[in-house]
Amino acid sequence: NAGVTQTPKFRILKIGQSMTLQCTQDMNHNYMYWYRQDPGMGLKLIYYSVGAGITDKGEVPNGYNVSRSTTEDFPLRLELAAPSQTSVYFCASRPQSTEAFFGQGTRLTVV
Amino acid sequence: GDSVTQMEGPVTLSEEAFLTINCTYTATGYPSLFWYVQYPGEGLQLLLKATKADDKGSNKGFEATYRKETTSFHLEKGSVQVSDSAVYFCAPLPSGTYKYIFGTGTRLKVLA
Numbered sequence: 001n002a003g004v005t006q007t008p009k010f011r012i013l014k015i016g017q018s019m020t021l022q023c024t025q026d027m028n029h030n031y032m033y034w035y036r037q038d039p040g041m042g043l044k045l046i047y048y049s050v051g052a053g054i055t056d057k058g059e060v061p062n063g064y065n066v067s068r069s070t071t072e073d074f075p076l077r078l079e080l081a082a083p084s085q086t087s088v089y090f091c092a093s094r095p096q097s098t099e100a101f102f103g104q105g106t107r108l109t110v111v
Numbered sequence: 112g113d114s115v116t117q118m119e120g121p122v123t124l125s126e127e128a129f130l131t132i133n134c135t136y137t138a139t140g141y142p143s144l145f146w147y148v149q150y151p152g153e154g155l156q157l158l159l160k161a162t163k164a165d166d167k168g169s170n171k172g173f174e175a176t177y178r179k180e181t182t183s184f185h186l187e188k189g190s191v192q193v194s195d196s197a198v199y200f201c202a203p204l205p206s207g208t209y210k211y212i213f214g215t216g217t218r219l220k221v222l223a
Contacts, residue, residue: 042215102154
């Protein structure tokens with residue numbers, strides 16, 4: 001059972017470039033989340049989804065976009081990368097009323 | 112709104128010391144309560160949980176009791192090891208909630 005899989009694990013972007021962080025889960029969970037974790041800090045919620053076709057903003061959505069066309073996949077899009085988006089990004093999923101399962105993270109550096 | 116307050120870190124302890132990390136929350140209704148642990152370079156993973164008042168969650172020597180009257184879920188371990196060095200997150204999940212907000216976490220450093 002793979003759980004939550006994130007790709008890539010590491011990425012360096014130049015300012016103004018775009019990229020998509022991939023997240024897929026094989027547990028048939030309805031709820032999926034994207035968080036960012038800045039060095040030495042906690043998690044900030046970027047976007048979340050309660051099912052295919054339904055997404056909503058979290059605490060820090062600016063500069064990001066998401067889509068949820070299937071239950072399994074929840075990609076995060078950065079359109080115009082900025083140094084402030086240097087962070088570690090975590091994807092998570094959960095079934096209703098119980099704990100979340102996290103991916104291993106994507107470490108992104110914008111230079 | 113719903114929120115969680117954890118003690119600030121870093122918490123530095125010697126091996127075999129007693130650990131307490133305080134967590135209090137505000138939430139409507141009766142949330143499920145979770146402690147997650149994040150080891151260096153990894154994602155978060157569930158450490159323990161409790162889903163109703165007076166429940167005690169336990170795992171790997173860690174314990175936490177769901178205290179409805181004080182809205183607390185303090186994490187304890189009788190004797191910490193160097194391998195327990197990590198960041199610990201208290202994360203209540205209010206019933207019927209879609210958003211899942213985490214706090215700042217508490218960094219624990221255990222010295223040999």
